[in-house]
């Protein structure tokens with residue numbers, strides 16, 4: 001069954017307390033960050049703290065390690081240190097498919113994830129998504145806004161071209177894709193608006209910076225009760241229509257064809273995966 005990735009929480013790998021706390025948080029996945037959330041003076045210590053933290057039990061949550069870029073003095077050591085022991089390695093600032101090749105060689109067994117956060121990366125999203133070792137993509141909307149010189153807008157109009165290109169690329173190649181962070185972690189209404197926008201666009205989930213963002217995000221990216229109930233009725237109605245030799249059913253005045261049944265089955269599978277993770 002496919003894992004859910006509704007909520008993907010960043011934790012600075014220099015913060016031992018936060019990494020411990022994460023063992024009991026309701027995040028679907030965790031990104032242990034060695035890159036931007038860790039100051040240069042803390043990089044070496046963070047690597048050691050993280051190696052210890054990864055021995056703990058995170059109750060089935062996906063554990064993803066964001067390494068420093070290979071152009072930095074820490075990148076290669078990070079990749080070697082976490083070639084095993086995590087569920088995936090997240091590569092920052094991926095601009096083209098070949099950026100993943102060197103990391104892939106250093107990390108032969110773990111799946112790779114790519115931070116999508118450069119202008120070049122947006123233009124090469126399809127090539128990046130096609131990389132054979134890639135499992136998932138993470139929007140880095142802070143870095144992207146910096147590169148674009150765009151202003152923050154609640155409707156994220158300046159981000160739409162990049163978000164759309166990456167989403168298309170991820171879907172074309174069957175990759176997981178999660179939306180960028182919402183920086184104002186005490187603004188619940190703003191977070192809900194952005195989660196709903198991301199969910200409506202088709203993202204699997206959202207990256208988060210604070211545990212206070214988990215509940216809203218998990219709620220918005222999960223199938224709602226009415227969606228689950230509708231999915232069940234669509235499947236039942238289609239099965240009945242099929243038994244009568246018809247290819248189309250009607251539910252609540254709307255047609256249900258094979259493709260809608262596939263979506264309905266995916267909704268039920270996602271709900272089941274969420275329930276399984278919750279235990």
Ligand SMILES: CC(C)(COP(=O)(O)OP(=O)(O)OC[C@H]1O[C@@H](n2cnc3c(N)ncnc32)[C@H](O)[C@@H]1OP(=O)(O)O)[C@@H](O)C(=O)NCCC(=O)NCCSC(=O)C[C@H](O)C(=O)O
Nearest residue numbers: 010011012017018021033036037140141142143209210211
């Ligand atoms: C944003 C923060 C610096 C706020 O920290 P703080 O003031 O300590 O928060 P609180 O006092 O409210 O914390 C309450 C308790 O929650 C724990 N905590 C806080 N944050 C996390 C977390 N991320 N994961 C797990 N636990 C967390 C605290 O330890 C407190 O616990 P307790 O002691 O039991 O009370 C801080 O939240 C933070 O550092 N967040 C992560 C920032 C980060 O990782 N940034 C980098 C990723 S964002 C990015 O780079 C995206 C991308 O690349 C782009 O370009 O867009």
Ligand SMILES: [Mg+2]
Nearest residue numbers: 117140142143
């Ligand atoms: Mg970034």
